[in-house]
Amino acid sequence: MTSQAVLELRDVTRRFGASTVLDAVNVTVRDGSFTALLGASGCGKSTTLRIMAGLDRPTEGEVLLSGENVADKTAYERNIAMVFQSYALYPHLTVFQNIALPLTMRHLNAFSRVPGLGRLAPGSATARELITKKVTETADILSLADLLHRKPNSLSGGQKQRVALGRALVRDPVMFLLDEPLSNLDARLRVKMRSELVSLHKRTDRPFVYVTHDQVEAMAMADQIIVMIKGKVAQAGSPRDLYDRPADKEVAAFIGTNSINFFEPDDGLGQMNGYPVNALIGIRPEHLAPAAGGHFGARLETAEFLGSETVLGLRTERGKEILAIAPGDYPVPAPGSEVRLGVSPERLHLFDRQSGKRLNAEHAR
Amino acid sequence: MRRLPLAARDALTNTWLVGPATLAMLMFIFLPVLIVAVLSFTDYQFGARSFGWIGLENYEKLFGSALGRRAITNTLLYVAIVIPAAVGLGLLVALGLHRMMDWAPQLSNVLRSVYFLPVAATLVAMSVAWQMVLHPSLGVVNQTLVGLGGEPRNWLSDRSIVLYTLAVIGIWQTVGYNMVLFLAGLVAIPPELYDAAEVDGAGGNWSRFWTVTWPMLGPTTLFVLVITATNAFRVFETVATLTQGGPAFASDTLVYALYREGFVYFKAGYASAITMVFFAVLLTLTLMQFRIVERRVHYR
Numbered sequence: 001m002t003s004q005a006v007l008e009l010r011d012v013t014r015r016f017g018a019s020t021v022l023d024a025v026n027v028t029v030r031d032g033s034f035t036a037l038l039g040a041s042g043c044g045k046s047t048t049l050r051i052m053a054g055l056d057r058p059t060e061g062e063v064l065l066s067g068e069n070v071a072d073k074t075a076y077e078r079n080i081a082m083v084f085q086s087y088a089l090y091p092h093l094t095v096f097q098n099i100a101l102p103l104t105m106r107h108l109n110a111f112s113r114v115p116g117l118g119r120l121a122p123g124s125a126t127a128r129e130l131i132t133k134k135v136t137e138t139a140d141i142l143s144l145a146d147l148l149h150r151k152p153n154s155l156s157g158g159q160k161q162r163v164a165l166g167r168a169l170v171r172d173p174v175m176f177l178l179d180e181p182l183s184n185l186d187a188r189l190r191v192k193m194r195s196e197l198v199s200l201h202k203r204t205d206r207p208f209v210y211v212t213h214d215q216v217e218a219m220a221m222a223d224q225i226i227v228m229i230k231g232k233v234a235q236a237g238s239p240r241d242l243y244d245r246p247a248d249k250e251v252a253a254f255i256g257t258n259s260i261n262f263f264e265p266d267d268g269l270g271q272m273n274g275y276p277v278n279a280l281i282g283i284r285p286e287h288l289a290p291a292a293g294g295h296f297g298a299r300l301e302t303a304e305f306l307g308s309e310t311v312l313g314l315r316t317e318r319g320k321e322i323l324a325i326a327p328g329d330y331p332v333p334a335p336g337s338e339v340r341l342g343v344s345p346e347r348l349h350l351f352d353r354q355s356g357k358r359l360n361a362e363h364a365r
Numbered sequence: 366m367r368r369l370p371l372a373a374r375d376a377l378t379n380t381w382l383v384g385p386a387t388l389a390m391l392m393f394i395f396l397p398v399l400i401v402a403v404l405s406f407t408d409y410q411f412g413a414r415s416f417g418w419i420g421l422e423n424y425e426k427l428f429g430s431a432l433g434r435r436a437i438t439n440t441l442l443y444v445a446i447v448i449p450a451a452v453g454l455g456l457l458v459a460l461g462l463h464r465m466m467d468w469a470p471q472l473s474n475v476l477r478s479v480y481f482l483p484v485a486a487t488l489v490a491m492s493v494a495w496q497m498v499l500h501p502s503l504g505v506v507n508q509t510l511v512g513l514g515g516e517p518r519n520w521l522s523d524r525s526i527v528l529y530t531l532a533v534i535g536i537w538q539t540v541g542y543n544m545v546l547f548l549a550g551l552v553a554i555p556p557e558l559y560d561a562a563e564v565d566g567a568g569g570n571w572s573r574f575w576t577v578t579w580p581m582l583g584p585t586t587l588f589v590l591v592i593t594a595t596n597a598f599r600v601f602e603t604v605a606t607l608t609q610g611g612p613a614f615a616s617d618t619l620v621y622a623l624y625r626e627g628f629v630y631f632k633a634g635y636a637s638a639i640t641m642v643f644f645a646v647l648l649t650l651t652l653m654q655f656r657i658v659e660r661r662v663h664y665r
Binding site: 050053054055074075076080081082084085086088089090091092093101102105106110151152153167171 | 555557558560561563564565566567568571572576577580581583664
């Protein structure tokens, strides 16, 4: 990536009292990128976002916006838009007024904002025209035109979500921060909004930073994923990087729809030729398939037929539970029967047993 | 034994559950109100064996006589002072203490209790304290005034200021209660709204208040308004203990007049008429809350 860094966090640490929520976090968000901050709840990803927005200040470290330190700038002065998990719409304002609020704060002075009376203020008519024009444009993009006079409480979750996006979009910010914006939507709507967000990102061409605990969302939308674990950046990279070369076993466990199988050396894989005795071996279920001449065998316990694939739950002769994925047309044998499983060597992940760090196959050999 | 059909059993259960409460309400609320309403059209006196129908005469007396009008205007003036002051100060104190929670939580808690003391204390007992404080020659207020070079005043026996003195005591007593209600309202405001306001450029104190705090306090404010109004209309203890409506009925109020006419002069008919007027005012207030304002503050 050669594009310019819009926002950088340098060694940002945030402590609340005695507890360290962020520990020397380094993040770079480049122009036009779609960055996902991925992590379990309580890992510090929301705090990171708040520090980016200027709603929270780092205890140590720097926040750079286009190369400039913005420590003493408020959220508004940074001109960063933020979409909140709970949408944070103003319940007493109509959809129109909600979307218009950033503009009215910018273009109208305190007197002009007074309802009714403010219309008499000099210059407010042109400002109001501009605001109406921009809000209408934004509403058209998000297909909210019919809802402009409704109050947020009468809207569905998806509609509220659009209004929150509209409020962010209308002010033409330097970047967008989204805090788990889809987590309150039902599954079907979530998938739909996912693609809408991606097209919105293309349309605005501004960097998006997207906080989520859902790795599927992150993988589907982002071009850069930053995995955070316990207040630290565990790994940053493209979705493919994270999937193919997880930096440690925790990232490996976090990324991927079906949770990865880990094998200790005494779990019965030790006889696999060429691999070290003292490494933790990770194999994703989708890379572990029934094969006549497979590397090892396990007893079938459960089988979930999902149409395109069948998820097999098996147990090795040493009692280790594992998951494997067979194609949808795989003839499932009777429970309890022995299944041979095969894996291609380049799909194995090796981790250090003590530190959990990734070992390169060459090193481990 | 044949069992009753399900619908009949349900109806029986419902009667069991709701019946006693309904009966009690009819007996102890609706019936007395009805009796009072009927009495208000008579010249009945407590203890008398008979009464005569006099139509609207009691109401004419209340709205027509100088004394009756005095009680009404005094009450309205008292209410007009106490409502805005007690609600405004309550909000102000709540905002201050809510902010203080961030940098001095202990002090904030202490102050909260201090402000709440007048609410918890018996007003009759506190009236004695006020009598001391406002004593024409020995009271702290006048001594301070004199110390500052001012003119001492007869706070409770000067016709032109006695009602305002009572209003101040009323405010003093109500602020703490309103503050507690407003504090609860402030705590319930979702913090993301303040974050959103900050991102949107409404992060200054003034715009924060008008964009988030004030609109979100709408339901609380309405509730506080209604509570304060009903309490202010009911002003009695301070009048009874400090001034007995005097001097020269300058601090006579509706409820005090009701007490005097009913329990001192035993004019049950006239007292009932006052009660009905009082009841009508409170009913209007409550209906206003439910019908008009409530829809506007809950933003539906």
